[in-house]
Amino acid sequence: MPAPLARVESSPQLPASADVVVIGGGIIGSFAAYYLRRRGLQVALVEKGLIGAEQSSRNWGWCRQQNRDERELPMATKSLELWERFTADTGEQTGFRRCGLLYLSNNEKELAGWARWGELARSAGVTSHMLSAAEASERGRATGRSWRGGVYSPTDGTADPARAAPAVARALLKLGGTVHQHCAVRGIETAAGSVSGVITERGSIRTGSVILAAGAWASSFCRQLGIRFPQATLRQSLLAVTSDGDGVPDALFTDEVTITRRGDGRYVFACGGRGRIDPTPQLLRFSGTFLPMFARRWRKLAPGGLEGLRSGHESLSRWQLDRPTPMERMRILDPAPDQGLIRLAHRRAVKLVPALQGCEVTGSWGGYVDTTPDGVPAIGECGIPGFVLAAGFSGHGFGIGPGAGHVAADIASGVAPIVDARSLHPDRLIKSAWGKVADF
Ligand SMILES: Cc1cc2nc3c(=O)[nH]c(=O)nc-3n(C[C@H](O)[C@H](O)[C@H](O)COP(=O)(O)OP(=O)(O)OC[C@H]3O[C@@H](n4cnc5c(N)ncnc54)[C@H](O)[C@@H]3O)c2cc1C
Numbered sequence: 001m002p003a004p005l006a007r008v009e010s011s012p013q014l015p016a017s018a019d020v021v022v023i024g025g026g027i028i029g030s031f032a033a034y035y036l037r038r039r040g041l042q043v044a045l046v047e048k049g050l051i052g053a054e055q056s057s058r059n060w061g062w063c064r065q066q067n068r069d070e071r072e073l074p075m076a077t078k079s080l081e082l083w084e085r086f087t088a089d090t091g092e093q094t095g096f097r098r099c100g101l102l103y104l105s106n107n108e109k110e111l112a113g114w115a116r117w118g119e120l121a122r123s124a125g126v127t128s129h130m131l132s133a134a135e136a137s138e139r140g141r142a143t144g145r146s147w148r149g150g151v152y153s154p155t156d157g158t159a160d161p162a163r164a165a166p167a168v169a170r171a172l173l174k175l176g177g178t179v180h181q182h183c184a185v186r187g188i189e190t191a192a193g194s195v196s197g198v199i200t201e202r203g204s205i206r207t208g209s210v211i212l213a214a215g216a217w218a219s220s221f222c223r224q225l226g227i228r229f230p231q232a233t234l235r236q237s238l239l240a241v242t243s244d245g246d247g248v249p250d251a252l253f254t255d256e257v258t259i260t261r262r263g264d265g266r267y268v269f270a271c272g273g274r275g276r277i278d279p280t281p282q283l284l285r286f287s288g289t290f291l292p293m294f295a296r297r298w299r300k301l302a303p304g305g306l307e308g309l310r311s312g313h314e315s316l317s318r319w320q321l322d323r324p325t326p327m328e329r330m331r332i333l334d335p336a337p338d339q340g341l342i343r344l345a346h347r348r349a350v351k352l353v354p355a356l357q358g359c360e361v362t363g364s365w366g367g368y369v370d371t372t373p374d375g376v377p378a379i380g381e382c383g384i385p386g387f388v389l390a391a392g393f394s395g396h397g398f399g400i401g402p403g404a405g406h407v408a409a410d411i412a413s414g415v416a417p418i419v420d421a422r423s424l425h426p427d428r429l430i431k432s433a434w435g436k437v438a439d440f
Contacts, residue, residue, distance in 0.1 A: 002334055003058045003365045004264065006166040008051045011178035017206035018044040018178075020412050021198045022213060023185045023221075026056040027398055028390050029213030030168035031405025032412070034086075037177040039413055044205055045172060046198070048184035049331035052165030055215050056398060058367030060238070060260045060268060061161045062251060063399035065126045066101055066153035067117050069438035071376050072396065073124055074419040075403035082402030083159060090174070092167035095160025095263030099250040104140045104150040110255065111149045113439065118151070128153045142247045142353050158251055160263025161398060184327040186319065187224055188387065195386030199321045201328055209412045211388045213405075216313045216333060216370040218391035219282060220326070224318060227383035230286040230429050231392055232293075233314065233368040235278060235304055237337035238270035239346060243359035257348035259356075266362060269349040271341055273300040273395075275369065278308025281316040289373045292433040307335050313368070335366035369395045372429060375438035379407055380425035388412045389426050394438070 022033040025047030033045040045051075063083060065076040083096040105111050114130065121128040129152045131139060136150035169179050180200070188210060189197040197206045214221050219231035240262070250261045258272045277283065283290075294301065308314055311333055312326030319325040342364045350356045372378055372392035377400075379390045390408040397404065403419060410417040 004162040005050065005052055005057045006163045008166045008169045008179060008181070009173070010181045011173070014180055014183070014200065014202050015042070015044055015178055015205060018042045019207065020209040020211065021046060021205050021207045022211045023198070024213040024215060025051040025165065025169060025179065025181070026054055026213060026215050027052070027165045027168070027401035028393065028405050028408065029211065030165045030172065031402050032211050032213060032390065032408040033177055034168050034172045034175070035406045035409035036413060037172055037175045039409070041413060043172070043177045044180060045169060045177060046180045046183050046185050046200060048182070048327045050181055051169045051179065053332045055367050055369065056165045057161045058365055059161050059398045060258060060270060061158040061262060061398065062101065062260065063096065063159055064101055064153065064156040065121070066103070066128055066151060066156055067114070067440040068396070069376050069440070070120060071423040072400060073120070073126065075400050075407065075421065077124070077126060078419050079400045079403035080155065080157070082406065086168070086171070086402060090171040092171045094164040094167045096157060098155055098157040100152060100154040101156045101251045101253065102139055102150065102152050102249050103253045104136050104143070104147045105255060106148045107255065108148065114151045117439070127155050140252070142249060142355060144354055158260060159398070163263060164398070164401070182331065184325060186325050187321045188384070190384060193385065195384055201324070209386045209388070211390055211408050211412050213390045213408065215391060216368045217327060218370065218389065220313060220315050222383070222389065223316065225383055225387070229378065229389065229391070229426060230289040230373050231370055232277070232283055232286060232290050233308065233370050234275040234301065235307065235335050235338070235366055236270065236275040236369055237341045237364065237366045238268050239337070239342045239364035240266045240268050240362050241356070241359040242266050242362055243356050246355050248353055248355055254352060257345050257352055259349055259353060267356070267359070269345040271345045271348070273297065274341055275300070276302050276304030276338055278304035278306070280308045280314035282314035285316060289433065292437050293371070293373055293375060296437050311335065333368055335368060337364045337366040371395065373433035374436045377404060377424055378426040378429060379404060379411070379421050380427070381411055382426045
């Protein structure tokens with residue numbers, strides 16, 4: 001079963017020109033286009049498949065400040081405010097709720113890491129409660145176990161991945177922006193060294209400004225333009241169940257399994273951070289650059305298979321602008337879930353929370369998480385004047401989607417970004433990531 005997804009109408013015609021063209025209708029591209037349009041700019045959101053159909057509908061839905069890297073934290077805090085404001089301004093429902101996130105652990109080292117992060121949170125004015133053993137056991141009473149400690153972040157929450165990106169694209173349409181699905185962007189045109197247009201499979205759009213929010217496809221697209229963007233993808237898996245959920249927390253993290261209530265009342269289970277790395281030409285190309293990341297996270301990673309190679313998103317080939325590209329052959333990246341991980345997550349979740357025993361499994365799916373070598377996103381103008389990259393969200397992009405989209409829109413329209421995003425500029429990736437990999 002693919003991840004559930006609400007649908008959006010496409011605009012009838014590709015415009016001849018636009019102030020900004022946004023490539024990729026995931027959560028980042030949709031929010032970027034929405035904020036540009038609110039600023040009065042003519043904007044076209046161009047998506048090779050369906051709005052939200054890749055990572056943005058396949059995730060857990062966590063919108064958190066908790067455990068965010070210092071470089072990302074201001075954007076995470078701003079995003080929570082923007083999720084709320086979006087619904088108030090548009091009436092569109094993303095399912096966002098500040099339900100609070102609960103982390104439980106019996107591991108002293110893990111607890112010490114969370115406590116260290118708590119100091120950063122305090123200095124940034126973010127509310128995060130470190131829980132004593134008694135408090136963790138009380139908050140985690142659905143598990144029927146005692147815990148050494150935990151964290152509760154009351155101002156964080158979740159949104160509904162099935163509805164969020166489509167809701168934002170609908171808001172964009174209502175404001176007069178255009179949305180083009182089943183329309184891959186094949187390349188960029190330049191004049192006097194700056195962006196002058198995009199070439200899609202259905203024709204060209206004249207524009208001086210492009211945002212590439214292409215998720216797992218960003219690096220291979222950048223390569224066509226001679227821009228080096230080191231990116232790797234991790235294939236993760238989750239399963240959905242129905243349960244009356246009596247007493248089950250809305251969002252619970254333990255090292256073994258994560259349990260999240262979705263907008264449709266179902267729960268999803270996943271083994272957090274676990275996944276497979278499919279060997280691809282792109283992975284080989286950047287393997288040295290990713291050593292610091294793999295050295296840090298290897299315990300949770302396993303080698304994958306040929307699926308990544310077949311999907312084409314990490315191709316090193318150069319494509320022709322007048323012929324179908326790998327993006328048209330793979331409209332929606334829909335990798336097979338890892339059945340071993342699915343069974344493990346199921347077993348662990350029902351053992352952890354007895355009320356989930358007897359729940360009915362309704363589906364499972366996979367998703368490629370696109371990551372940078374240091375585990376924080378890459379946002380900024382790079383390579384060609386007028387070309388803004390917003391990708392590499394490293395498993396965090398859904399929750400910070402509004403803030404990240406806003407920042408990309410700010411940069412593309414020459415306005416001071418809503419938060420300082422200088423430390424996220426893609427140019428940092430030229431240097432080694434040793435000592436800079438995000439902790440969580
Ligand atoms: C299993 C899983 C769990 C996760 N859990 C969380 C979580 O709890 N919280 C969180 O914050 N994040 C989470 N994430 C990460 C989050 O989902 C991503 O960081 C985020 O969705 C990235 O959004 P995006 O818009 O950059 O990319 P995507 O959603 O992947 O969108 C990119 C879009 O670009 C399109 N595209 C690519 N190339 C072209 C082209 N040339 N022309 C036209 N269209 C193109 C693609 O079709 C795609 O729709 C999770 C991810 C996974 C897979």
